[in-house]
Amino acid sequence: MTYLLRRLATFPLVLLGVSILVFVAIRMVPGDSITAMLGTEAGLLTPAQRDSLAAYFGIDQPWFVQYWRWIGGILHGNFGISVTYGRPVLDVILERFPLTLELAVLSMIIALLVGMPAGIYAATHNEKLSDLGVRVAAMIGQSTPSFVLGLLIIYTLSAGFGVLPAMGEFAPLWQDPLRNLSQLILPAITLGFAFAASVTRIARSAMLDVLSDDYVRTARSKGASARSVIWRHALPNALIPVVTLSGIEFGYLLGGAVIVEQIYALPGLGRMVLDAILQRDYALVQGTVLFIAFNFMIVNLLVDLAYVALDPRIRLGEQ
Amino acid sequence: MTPLLSISDLRVGFGRNPKANEVVRGVSFEIADGETLAIVGESGSGKSVTALSINRLVDFGGGRITGGSMKLKRRDGSLFDLTGATEAKLAGIRGAEIGMIFQEPMTSLNPVLTIGTQIEESFRLHRGLTGRQATAAARDALDRVRIPDAARRLKYTPNQLSGGMLQRVMIAIALACNPRLLIADEPTTALDVTVQAQIMALLAELKRESGMSMVFITHDIGLVAGIADKVMVMQNGQAVEQGELNQILDSPQHPYTQHLLLDVPHFASGRATRADGQRDKGENTQPALKVDGLVVRFPLKSSFFSRATGAVHAVDGVDFDLMQGETLAIVGESGSGKSTTAKALLGLVRSTRGSFSVASRKASAERSAKPLQMVFQNPYASLNPRLTIESILAEPVIATGGRVDAETGARMASLLERVGLPKNSLERYPHEFSGGQRQRLCIARALMLNPSVVVLDEAVSALDVSVQAKVLELLVDLQREFGQAYLFISHDMAVVERIAHRIAVIYAGQIVEIGDARSVLSKPKHSYTKKLIAAVPTIDRRHEHFEIDTRQVPSLVRPQGFEPAPARWERFGGDHMARAEA
Numbered sequence: 001m002t003y004l005l006r007r008l009a010t011f012p013l014v015l016l017g018v019s020i021l022v023f024v025a026i027r028m029v030p031g032d033s034i035t036a037m038l039g040t041e042a043g044l045l046t047p048a049q050r051d052s053l054a055a056y057f058g059i060d061q062p063w064f065v066q067y068w069r070w071i072g073g074i075l076h077g078n079f080g081i082s083v084t085y086g087r088p089v090l091d092v093i094l095e096r097f098p099l100t101l102e103l104a105v106l107s108m109i110i111a112l113l114v115g116m117p118a119g120i121y122a123a124t125h126n127e128k129l130s131d132l133g134v135r136v137a138a139m140i141g142q143s144t145p146s147f148v149l150g151l152l153i154i155y156t157l158s159a160g161f162g163v164l165p166a167m168g169e170f171a172p173l174w175q176d177p178l179r180n181l182s183q184l185i186l187p188a189i190t191l192g193f194a195f196a197a198s199v200t201r202i203a204r205s206a207m208l209d210v211l212s213d214d215y216v217r218t219a220r221s222k223g224a225s226a227r228s229v230i231w232r233h234a235l236p237n238a239l240i241p242v243v244t245l246s247g248i249e250f251g252y253l254l255g256g257a258v259i260v261e262q263i264y265a266l267p268g269l270g271r272m273v274l275d276a277i278l279q280r281d282y283a284l285v286q287g288t289v290l291f292i293a294f295n296f297m298i299v300n301l302l303v304d305l306a307y308v309a310l311d312p313r314i315r316l317g318e319q
Numbered sequence: 320m321t322p323l324l325s326i327s328d329l330r331v332g333f334g335r336n337p338k339a340n341e342v343v344r345g346v347s348f349e350i351a352d353g354e355t356l357a358i359v360g361e362s363g364s365g366k367s368v369t370a371l372s373i374n375r376l377v378d379f380g381g382g383r384i385t386g387g388s389m390k391l392k393r394r395d396g397s398l399f400d401l402t403g404a405t406e407a408k409l410a411g412i413r414g415a416e417i418g419m420i421f422q423e424p425m426t427s428l429n430p431v432l433t434i435g436t437q438i439e440e441s442f443r444l445h446r447g448l449t450g451r452q453a454t455a456a457a458r459d460a461l462d463r464v465r466i467p468d469a470a471r472r473l474k475y476t477p478n479q480l481s482g483g484m485l486q487r488v489m490i491a492i493a494l495a496c497n498p499r500l501l502i503a504d505e506p507t508t509a510l511d512v513t514v515q516a517q518i519m520a521l522l523a524e525l526k527r528e529s530g531m532s533m534v535f536i537t538h539d540i541g542l543v544a545g546i547a548d549k550v551m552v553m554q555n556g557q558a559v560e561q562g563e564l565n566q567i568l569d570s571p572q573h574p575y576t577q578h579l580l581l582d583v584p585h586f587a588s589g590r591a592t593r594a595d596g597q598r599d600k601g602e603n604t605q606p607a608l609k610v611d612g613l614v615v616r617f618p619l620k621s622s623f624f625s626r627a628t629g630a631v632h633a634v635d636g637v638d639f640d641l642m643q644g645e646t647l648a649i650v651g652e653s654g655s656g657k658s659t660t661a662k663a664l665l666g667l668v669r670s671t672r673g674s675f676s677v678a679s680r681k682a683s684a685e686r687s688a689k690p691l692q693m694v695f696q697n698p699y700a701s702l703n704p705r706l707t708i709e710s711i712l713a714e715p716v717i718a719t720g721g722r723v724d725a726e727t728g729a730r731m732a733s734l735l736e737r738v739g740l741p742k743n744s745l746e747r748y749p750h751e752f753s754g755g756q757r758q759r760l761c762i763a764r765a766l767m768l769n770p771s772v773v774v775l776d777e778a779v780s781a782l783d784v785s786v787q788a789k790v791l792e793l794l795v796d797l798q799r800e801f802g803q804a805y806l807f808i809s810h811d812m813a814v815v816e817r818i819a820h821r822i823a824v825i826y827a828g829q830i831v832e833i834g835d836a837r838s839v840l841s842k843p844k845h846s847y848t849k850k851l852i853a854a855v856p857t858i859d860r861r862h863e864h865f866e867i868d869t870r871q872v873p874s875l876v877r878p879q880g881f882e883p884a885p886a887r888w889e890r891f892g893g894d895h896m897a898r899a900e901a
Binding site for chain 2: 213214217218220221222223224225226233236237310312313
């Protein structure tokens with residue numbers, strides 16, 4: 001419990017560092033939000049008009065004043081106004097986030113459902129033909145770019161079966177679950193494919209390691225069946241690397257999947273933040289990056305807690 | 320009467336072509352009910368593969384039985400063919416009729432399951448017990464191996480128990496369903512000598528209680544005297560000699576058995592100590608190493624910010640001096656502080672208090688930039704696999720700011736020759752050498768700078784017994800030739816007896832007894848030294864009864880600011896001293 005509190009106490013520090021980094025980084029990119037917003041018409045603005053617009057958005061001040069104002073706002077729950085959407089940043093993010101979260105969760109479920117059994121199967125059939133098959137498939141899965149796979153899926157479905165992935169207005173899960181799933185299942189498969197391949201490889205190597213451990217031999221010497229040896233004795237010991245990998249991948253997915261969202265025309269966090277960068281929507285970029293960093297820290301914390309649950313030798317917070 | 324187990328012409332091979340790669344080549348033996356057979360041999364002799372073949376665990380390590388037969392008499396009297404049995408049939412035999420314990424108790428138990436769950440599993444598998452019944456059975460099993468407070472310990476995970484306790488848990492698991500045959504594969508090799516004595520006593524007592532038979536695998540022929548009825552000596556996959564215990568120990572026929580009994584270090588209660596280099600009585604000679612009140616403590620903190628609440632007193636006031644050309648052995652069990660003492664002298668851990676001074680050797684002051692050098696326990700891990708032997712030997716010279724010149728090259732060549740390695744070794748890599756050769760390389764590396772003191776931390780412990788004997792001989796010869804002082808850290812009394820002039824016994828971070836090797840080993844004064852020496856297996860003690868002692872090793876954790884009482888020493892003639900006991 002005290003460990004949990006201590007970990008949570010480090011969150012503001014990390015977020016502070018991230019906020020400075022992103023704040024400075026985006027301002028080092030040439031261009032500004034007014035030009036980005038108005039395009040060629042920006043050239044028609046008189047200097048006075050430009051200045052008053054800059055003052056309206058608060059970008060006429062030196063960067064540290066801007067930063068101070070922004071941070072002060074965040075402490076009051078105000079992440080600023082997005083210039084492209086004309087709405088509070090937090091509202092825009094929270095509107096997009098459920099889709100991204102759902103997509104990440106679905107991909108992970110697919111990855112674990114496919115990757116774990118495949119990895120275990122390969123490990124228990126080490127050096128046999130079937131093991132080789134799984135390894136080659138995993139290699140292909142890891143090296144296929146998501147846009148290739150995404151396009152391939154769409155093409156096969158439309159050309160082969162005359163089915164188009166459900167596009168159009170996105171339906172949130174709680175409004176129309178069926179339509180929601182039909183919209184998300186193909187993107188989830190596309191994302192989950194490479195993820196599953198990574199899980200397969202790491203599960204295979206972890207299981208191979210564990211299966212040659214002494215306690216597995218002990219289990220066999222007791223008369224435990226092959227099934228019991230794999231599921232009861234070996235698997236729990238092989239889970240740690242899988243959890244580590246899944247945590248990292250899941251954390252990345254929570255930051256949005258730009259390419260897959262683009263291919264399947266999904267309004268997720270990835271596309272939004274890409275647009276925000278192109279539009280020099282400073283407030284939205286900063287807010288989103290902070291949000292993503294926060295999610296990453298939560299995921300990492302959950303991964304650490306999972307370690308404790310999986311392995312009694314791990315004690316959190318001990319020197 | 321049919322024997323419990325009869326094995327004839329057993330052959331086991333590995334790899335894609337097992338027939339061509341046989342490591343067990345035609346071994347035959349029989350074990351009657353209640354009988355104990357000891358299989359003795361060095362690594363690579365095929366003794367462990369033979370053991371693992373009996374319950375066919377060898378299959379999982381890539382082994383194949385290529386010939387011969389193994390018949391087990393089952394509980395109901397029928398004969399079971401172990402060689403041809405299916406995996407499903409074998410699962411019913413393993414644990415129920417054949418139990419097994421292994422060398423490394425620390426890794427042989429599943430780290431994520433409680434020991435209760437692991438013991439219960441045997442009862443679930445073979446007795447069909449579940450829930451409370453299984454728990455009760457597991458508790459009884461722990462009681463049986465004399466683990467105090469069994470009910471509470473069932474909920475422990477393996478990381479919460481010591482090696483000796485874990486080996487008892489392993490025994491509890493192996494004997495849970497009263498198998499009629501127990502295979503013990505080097506069950507005490509990883510344990511301290513006093514713990515070893517207790518495990519041996521426990522095995523002997525359980526054997527008496529249950530009337531089971533046992534196959535006891537060991538590299539230590541001294542250990543078999545206490546437990547075996549019959550002995551089989553293995554070399555290169557074959558049984559070179561087998562027979563009754565007394566016959567093998569008293570009148571060995573095969574040269575290899577004779578070699579194991581005569582050339583290999585066995586503990587002889589001080590009769591085999593070195594006769595050379597008695598301590599110079601003159602007080603004017605300067606010691607090579609003088610250690611004064613060395614203290615190493617590791618503070619215990621609950622978090623980075625909080626204050627220390629106590630400290631682990633790893634070394635708690637150690638003083639000794641070491642003369643040139645002399646060997647001082649520091650003996651103690653794991654956790655006694657012997658290795659920490661060595662590390663503190665080398666600056667690998669920071670000492671909390673105390674001082675030590677090393678005399679550099681006047682004759683070759685130029686080469687003695689680092690008067691202390693070290694040889695470590697594991698020759699496989701302590702040589703960088705990516706460096707050639709030349710680079711490895713040059714390293715100490717470079718590290719002390721020297722240049723690798725013709726003189727260095729000449730020294731490398733002469734040292735390699737001196738430690739008995741081929742001339743062309745310089746361009747080769749460590750993996751091309753055997754364990755014993757690697758340890759010779761480590762010794763050569765330590766001597767490159769002609770140090771005044773060489774610290775040898777368990778330097779022969781990882782080697783096979785006959786290799787051990789040769790490396791010890793080499794060390795003694797080198798010492799006579801170059802006059803180095805050795806600080807020899809070891810847990811092995813038999814080894815210490817061969818090399819030490821003086822012995823310091825260390826317990827809980829403090830020296831409890833120090834003195835002339837012969838005197839300490841033959842007339843120990845401190846109760847701990849006595850206990851330690853009594854626990855050493857020797858060929859002379861046959862079937863000796865040893866009291867089972869379930870006391871745990873004392874904790875070295877002390878409250879903040881704790882200082883041990885100053886030592887009072889009792890003198891026993893010469894320089895033999897022991898700490899006075901309360």
